[in-house]
Amino acid sequence: MHRIPAMVAALAFLGGPALAGELVKLKAAEPAGVERVAEPVTSGVPFPEGLVKDVSKLALVDAAGKPVPAAFTAINLWPKDKSVRWALVDTQASAPAGGAAGFAVVEGTTAAPAARLAVDDGAESIAVDTGVLKFTVRKNGFRLFESVESLHAVMATSKRMYTTLAVSHPEGLAMTVKGVRYTSAADAESKVIVEEQNPMRVSILATGKLAPADGKGSDRYDYEVRIHAYAGSPAVKVSATVIKKYGKTKDISHSFEDLSLGLKLAQPGAEPTYAIGGDGAPATGKLAAGKTAGVLAKSSTAWEFTGEAKAAGPGGDPKAKKPLSLGWADLSGPAGGAAAGVYRFWQVWPKGLEVTGDGTMNIGLYPKACGAPQPFFTGMARTHEALLVFHGKDAKPEELQKKFAAFQKPLFLSATPEWYCRTGVFGSLAPVGAKLPGEAAAAFDQFDKMLSGYFDRLMTSELDKWQKRGVTMDAYGWLAYGDTLHYAWDEEPAGSPWKIAWDSNYYDLPHLACEYFARTGERKYWEYQVDHDWHLMDVDVIHWDPGFPQGGASRRCPATNHVGFDPPEHREPVVNVAFDHHKSESLFELYYLTGNRRALEVAMHLLGHAFRSKDADYGGTRKPGHQILTLVAGYWCTGDGKYLERARKIIDAGIARQGQNGGGLNAKDAFTDGICMEAFGKYYQATGDEAVLKAVQGYCDWLMARKARWTNCTFALALVYAKTGDGKYLEEALKSLGASKTNHISKDMGHMYRNAPLATGLVDTEKP
Numbered sequence: 001m002h003r004i005p006a007m008v009a010a011l012a013f014l015g016g017p018a019l020a021g022e023l024v025k026l027k028a029a030e031p032a033g034v035e036r037v038a039e040p041v042t043s044g045v046p047f048p049e050g051l052v053k054d055v056s057k058l059a060l061v062d063a064a065g066k067p068v069p070a071a072f073t074a075i076n077l078w079p080k081d082k083s084v085r086w087a088l089v090d091t092q093a094s095a096p097a098g099g100a101a102g103f104a105v106v107e108g109t110t111a112a113p114a115a116r117l118a119v120d121d122g123a124e125s126i127a128v129d130t131g132v133l134k135f136t137v138r139k140n141g142f143r144l145f146e147s148v149e150s151l152h153a154v155m156a157t158s159k160r161m162y163t164t165l166a167v168s169h170p171e172g173l174a175m176t177v178k179g180v181r182y183t184s185a186a187d188a189e190s191k192v193i194v195e196e197q198n199p200m201r202v203s204i205l206a207t208g209k210l211a212p213a214d215g216k217g218s219d220r221y222d223y224e225v226r227i228h229a230y231a232g233s234p235a236v237k238v239s240a241t242v243i244k245k246y247g248k249t250k251d252i253s254h255s256f257e258d259l260s261l262g263l264k265l266a267q268p269g270a271e272p273t274y275a276i277g278g279d280g281a282p283a284t285g286k287l288a289a290g291k292t293a294g295v296l297a298k299s300s301t302a303w304e305f306t307g308e309a310k311a312a313g314p315g316g317d318p319k320a321k322k323p324l325s326l327g328w329a330d331l332s333g334p335a336g337g338a339a340a341g342v343y344r345f346w347q348v349w350p351k352g353l354e355v356t357g358d359g360t361m362n363i364g365l366y367p368k369a370c371g372a373p374q375p376f377f378t379g380m381a382r383t384h385e386a387l388l389v390f391h392g393k394d395a396k397p398e399e400l401q402k403k404f405a406a407f408q409k410p411l412f413l414s415a416t417p418e419w420y421c422r423t424g425v426f427g428s429l430a431p432v433g434a435k436l437p438g439e440a441a442a443a444f445d446q447f448d449k450m451l452s453g454y455f456d457r458l459m460t461s462e463l464d465k466w467q468k469r470g471v472t473m474d475a476y477g478w479l480a481y482g483d484t485l486h487y488a489w490d491e492e493p494a495g496s497p498w499k500i501a502w503d504s505n506y507y508d509l510p511h512l513a514c515e516y517f518a519r520t521g522e523r524k525y526w527e528y529q530v531d532h533d534w535h536l537m538d539v540d541v542i543h544w545d546p547g548f549p550q551g552g553a554s555r556r557c558p559a560t561n562h563v564g565f566d567p568p569e570h571r572e573p574v575v576n577v578a579f580d581h582h583k584s585e586s587l588f589e590l591y592y593l594t595g596n597r598r599a600l601e602v603a604m605h606l607l608g609h610a611f612r613s614k615d616a617d618y619g620g621t622r623k624p625g626h627q628i629l630t631l632v633a634g635y636w637c638t639g640d641g642k643y644l645e646r647a648r649k650i651i652d653a654g655i656a657r658q659g660q661n662g663g664g665l666n667a668k669d670a671f672t673d674g675i676c677m678e679a680f681g682k683y684y685q686a687t688g689d690e691a692v693l694k695a696v697q698g699y700c701d702w703l704m705a706r707k708a709r710w711t712n713c714t715f716a717l718a719l720v721y722a723k724t725g726d727g728k729y730l731e732e733a734l735k736s737l738g739a740s741k742t743n744h745i746s747k748d749m750g751h752m753y754r755n756a757p758l759a760t761g762l763v764d765t766e767k768p
Contacts, residue, residue, distance in 0.1 A: 019065045021107035023051065023058075024419050028103065030095040031523055032324055032409035034402045038092040040230040040237075042201065043413035044075070044593040045087050045105060046425040052084040059108035060091055067111035068103065069231070071198035076592060079639035085425060086592040090200035092230065093411050103413060112199060115232030119202050121194050126204055131232045133390055134162055142190040142206040142225070143172035144261060150234065150336055150390050163335045165390050169262035169360070173240055175210050176258040176368065177219040182210035184223060195226065195597065203228050203597070210242070219254075220246065226597065235403070236388045240365065241598060243381040245544035250572045255373035259366040261386065263340065268359025269333040275397035276309045276330075276353070277341065277404060279323035282397045283312030287331075287357035294329060294354035294362075297346040298370055300476035306354065306369070318346035319464060319474065324405035329353035331361050336392040341404035343385040344531070348481045366478060374478055375497070377563045377573045379545050381538040382478070383598055412526065412594075420518035421761060425592070427685065428719075428761030432519045440763050443734040447756065451516065454742065454749055458484060459528060462745060471499070479562055482535025484509070484746040486558035491567045498571045501558035504540045505532055507622075507675070507750030508583035510590075515757045526593070533590045536583060537602040545575050552609030557581040557747070578617070582606065582626035585633045600637075607634035611646050616653035621665050622672040624650050628679035632686055647683055648692075654680070655695045663702030673699070674712025678755040681719045693723055704732055709739035711752040718759030733759055 024045060030036055052058065060070035068091055076086035092113075095101040115131025125146060126137045134149040148166035172184040184190060190208035197203070204227040209220040222243040229236050240261060247254060265272065274293045276283040283305055287293060292307035297318060303326060304315030318326055327345025331337050340363050345351045352367030365384045366374050376382075387407045389400065417431035432448050435441065462484060463475050471488040475481065484503040492499035503509070510532040517525035539562055543551045555563060556576040563573035587603035590596050610630040617623045631647040634640070654676065657665055665673050677699055684692045697720045703713060709732075717733035720726070740752040 019061060019104050019106060023047070023105045023107065024415055026089075026103040026105065026413040026415055027100050028093045028095050028411045028413050029100040029523065030098055030411065032405055033097050034324075034406045035097045036093060036095045036406060036411055038094055038233070039406060039411050040090070040201065040233055040235065041093045041411045041413055042088055042090050042595045044595060045089055045413070045415060046420065046423045046592070047084050047087065048423040049078040049085070050081055050083050052087070055084055055087050057107060058087070059106050059110045060089060061104050061106055061108075063102035063104075067108070069111045069113040069200065071110065071200040073196075073198055075595065076637060077639060079635065079641075082639075085636075088595045089413060090198055091413070092200070092233070093413070095411065113231040117199055117202060117229070117231040119194060119197055126192060126194060128202055128204070128229050130229050130234075133229070133234050133236070135229070135236070137192055137204055137206070137227065138168070139192040140190060141187060142184045142192055142208065143168045143170070144184075144225070144227075144238070144263070145169075147266070148338070148390055150392060152392070163392070164266045165336050166338055167264055167266045169264045171262050173210065173223055173225055174258070174260055174262065175221060175242065175256050177217070177221075177256045179257075180212050180217040180219065182212050182217060182220065184208060184210060184225070186211040186213045200231050201228060205597075224598070234390050236390075237385060238388060239383060239385045239598065241381055241383040241538070243543050244376055244378055247378040247546075249378055249545055249547065249575055251378055252375070252572060254377070255375045256366070257373050258364070258368035261363040261365065263338055263361040263363070263388070265331060265333050265337060265359035265361075267333045267335045268331070268357075272331050272333045272337070272355075272357065272359060274309070274329065274331055274355050275339070275400060276305060276312070277325050277328035277401055278303070278305060278313065279316055279318070279321050279326050280313075282325075282401050283309040284397055285309070285311075287355065289357045291357045292354050294352060295327065296352040296364075296367065296369055297327065297349040299349055300346065300474055303346060306352075319476065324408045325401050327351060327353065328401070328404035329355050329361065330395070330397065330400055331355040331359065332391075332393065332395065333359065334393060336390070337395065339389045339391070339395075339400050339404070341387050341407050343387070343407060344481065347476050348384070348478055349476060350478065379542040379551065379575075380563070381541075381543050383534065383538055412523070414521055414523075414526070417519055417521045420521070426515060426518045426589075427682065428758050429515060429519055430760035430764035434760065434764050436760065436763050439734055440730065443737050444760055447737045451512075451749070451753060454745055455513070455516065455525065455528065458746060459524065473500070479539055482531045482533075483539070483562070486744055486747065489560065489567055489570060491570070497561045498564060501560045501566075502562050503744070503746045504555045504557045504559045504562065504581070505536045505583060505750070506557040506581070506747040507754055508536075508586050509746050509750035510536060510586035511583070512750055512754045512757075514586055514589045514593075515754075519757060519760070529586060529590065530594070533586050533599055537587055537599050540583070541602055541606065542575060543602075543605070548575055548577055550605075550608065550612070552605035552607075553577040554582045554606070577609070577613070578615070579610070579613070579623040579627040580620055582610070582630060584610075584630040588633050588637050603633075603637070606630055607637075607643070610634070611643060616650040618654060618657050618665060620672055621676040624654060625672070625675035625677075625679040628676075628683060632679065632682045635686060644683070644687060647679075648689075651680060651683060651692055651695070655691070658695060658698055658702075661702075663698035665699065670703075670708060671710055673703075674710050674714075674716065674755065675751075677713060677716035678758075681716055684719070693720075696720060697724070700729060700732070704728070709736045711736050711738070711740040711756055712754065715755035715758040715762075718762040722762040730763060
């Protein structure tokens, strides 16, 4: 890791500050072709060790140096000197369609938002006032909102007048299981807290178990709902997670018929107006009592308008057009209304939105109108996000459509690749294109082009049309999106969900995407990480099991039907508490980059399992490797040395094994050794423990003596080169770059290529 003790050193390799007191430049690039005006943005900014001691002394300015309202929150500290490692910046950014807005973090006083964000955390409810929107959230029997009021006018006396737009919905978050309706409103034990609060944003967390109104049902899913509100904004983001924390391990018969969020207008009037987003101009009209209008994504290749909106057209194929405008609905009465859109509406099909003439809105996260029940396995979870926009009576459908198109491609404040790499927060990375010495430049140039091509395949052809062993399908859908396809079993008939093996984000593929975002600054890698971590944190982790109630293990890879094994045991869920397919680093990274609390929560569960487990099984070296990697990541997140102590005990078992094998670990399965050596190397970088570096060098010597090469050993070889100066290790590292072949693309990318980028920073001649 490169430690930069002073601000001057931190700025020197970026060419010095352009503005007084500048620490780091940030850019908000607009990716959707839609103008952004004061769009709420939450982004993580890293800092090198020793640079920032106190975020209260940071400010955000625009490209001209003008202070911009913002709030900084330290979410991660360097363990040794407690300086800021990662800070979240909350702000509101404007950018032209297809353009970008420039910002900088400087030393200074933060500008206050124009509207004051007020939060009253009472005994029975939480009241939020954003300055243009007021809403109340009930604590007992959570129903999303008890009331929502929109700013109507500011009087000459400065008194603010509000109009009530929405009242409580009788259900809130609701699910139908075996014909029984379960709701958050019926949950008498719900807990609602203020999870985060700063001058720009507040996050409210509601947790509990969906409950039947009659008290007789037993299929009670856990839920987590986060409500994010922003200073001066009429928009609210809702993130809803359902988790199955009951049942039998091998139950394959459980399913549910419907999952939805509900809203209700306070003043719909006799004939409220509607607007529904399709793949062109929105469908609009009026709704008489008893009438409905909506939109439904039935598959990745079929969406349609429903009810009165059918007159606007027949729908279409979302995968063919990939429209950003699809999947939102507005319902307005005489005083104003509410609009809602679902993130990744068609990609995570089925989805539906429906508004009614009596003033209700149903946000169908799994709509009953799609017919077939959704199988859901013990210990599984799924998260969905919706944007709600409350407005007065003059809102225009085409302007609302722009907001929801923008929601599909949110703004993100990104630093330069040089900053991401050389702060040291991602380890020993160098930017793509950095001046590497000698043959290293050409070798990594070729390697980076190869990886870029593979990622492009995963984002296009492998996502849209996967063909394997006579099966053609895509990777969209309620449980599928955010995963990649692996194999088709001959043992199962066509159409069976147990025929398909999914990669389950093998070897933490999103972590590799994160490394490439850091090295290139290209948004496509950030989006890939976000989408795949969304799947990883919910579907690829065992959140609960009757034999493993604390959770925190990863599903095995590949996983038949997301949860199974290989034939003949493939037709049942498997609880895999070993670390052979454990994956956690990208979830910590997603939290640092975006502030996603759900990702952090799951990462900490994975860390807890890694810490509790006393297993140091070197029968397959990826097992101790993944366990150590999680423990080291946990140390960087928490600063707690107990995780390094636990990691060292596992390493000691490996060193003992090396002593018995002349430096080697597992000659039988040496293709996984690089994962273990990556873990040893990252532990060394965190501690400076020379005994562990010696173990890495001993392994590299053993590997070279046998003339064996694996690309996942590149980092270990480069680390030994960087510490010894012996060119033979660099020569071998470069030869290892192209040694491994790619058969199963996503598996092999995560397995063989995940640590090779870390070698770039070890040979970077421009590092400070």
